[in-house]
Amino acid sequence: MRKKMVAGNWKMNLTLQEGEQLIQAILDAGLRLNEKKSVVVATPFPYLVSAKSRLRNYPHFYVAAQNCHSQASGAYTGEVSAAMLQSVKTDYVILGHSERREYFRETNQELALKLDQALHHGLKVIFCCGEPLEVRKAETQNDYVARQLEESLYHLSAEQLENVVIAYEPIWAIGTGLTASSAQAQEMHAHIRALLSSRYGQEAADSTSILYGGSCKPSNAEELFACPDVDGGLIGGASLKAEDFTAIVNSLKV
Numbered sequence: 001m002r003k004k005m006v007a008g009n010w011k012m013n014l015t016l017q018e019g020e021q022l023i024q025a026i027l028d029a030g031l032r033l034n035e036k037k038s039v040v041v042a043t044p045f046p047y048l049v050s051a052k053s054r055l056r057n058y059p060h061f062y063v064a065a066q067n068c069h070s071q072a073s074g075a076y077t078g079e080v081s082a083a084m085l086q087s088v089k090t091d092y093v094i095l096g097h098s099e100r101r102e103y104f105r106e107t108n109q110e111l112a113l114k115l116d117q118a119l120h121h122g123l124k125v126i127f128c129c130g131e132p133l134e135v136r137k138a139e140t141q142n143d144y145v146a147r148q149l150e151e152s153l154y155h156l157s158a159e160q161l162e163n164v165v166i167a168y169e170p171i172w173a174i175g176t177g178l179t180a181s182s183a184q185a186q187e188m189h190a191h192i193r194a195l196l197s198s199r200y201g202q203e204a205a206d207s208t209s210i211l212y213g214g215s216c217k218p219s220n221a222e223e224l225f226a227c228p229d230v231d232g233g234l235i236g237g238a239s240l241k242a243e244d245f246t247a248i249v250n251s252l253k254v
């Protein structure tokens with residue numbers, strides 16, 4: 001079943017106390033969630049246990065990490081494995097965010113290994129893809145995103161794909177205030193769904209959730225979420241303010 005979702009990616013922001021207050025404020029907003037509409041909070045690693053504990057009695061709220069390592073364990077100082085995330089009951093992990101691709105040189109091939117680790121350890125994955133500005137200007141974004149999916153995702157089985165959510169994030173729209181128009185978002189989301197259909201079949205493609213990310217805010221969320229192939233959002237800056245985040249969640253109709 002294709003599900004709708006709004007995921008807040010806190011990135012490297014907030015102290016533990018600020019994060020706990022934010023979660024409480026989100027809970028106090030009384031969001032109406034169900035099996036078809038969920039909320040994910042992607043906290044920094046040190047806050048995962050606290051976030052999971054606070055959300056324990058709230059159905060359809062999930063916790064995500066923002067990365068995991070491509071190897072199972074070993075001498076990788078400072079890193080966190082998928083098994084560790086599983087052991088603290090993390091629900092999702094974001095993989096392939098453009099900031100990790102850019103600042104930490106993560107390649108499509110390395111991300112394929114990270115996907116394997118995460119899925120093997122029972123995590124669901126929010127897999128990010130999206131093109132930089134120069135690619136959009138050259139109008140080659142469809143090929144660029146196709147390659148990201150081919151090289152990182154296509155080795156997965158259809159069963160494994162059921163545990164993957166895709167997030168399309170045009171890099172030129174992240175944290176810039178520039179949003180993809182709803183037409184641009186719909187066009188790319190339909191393209192991604194068509195790619196999934198040719199690899200996995202129409203049923204699997206139709207069951208996969210595809211989120212939009214990039215300067216999504218209360219003022220544009222409703223229009224973006226109204227696109228037939230946009231199943232929700234991956235929210236950065238606006239996820240740090242309970243009022244904005246909950247307004248975005250309320251813009252998502254099921």
Ligand SMILES: O=C[C@H](O)COP(=O)(O)O
Binds near residue numbers: 174177234
């Ligand atoms: O993970 C979230 C995205 O990078 C979007 O960030 P933003 O909403 O601040 O543009």
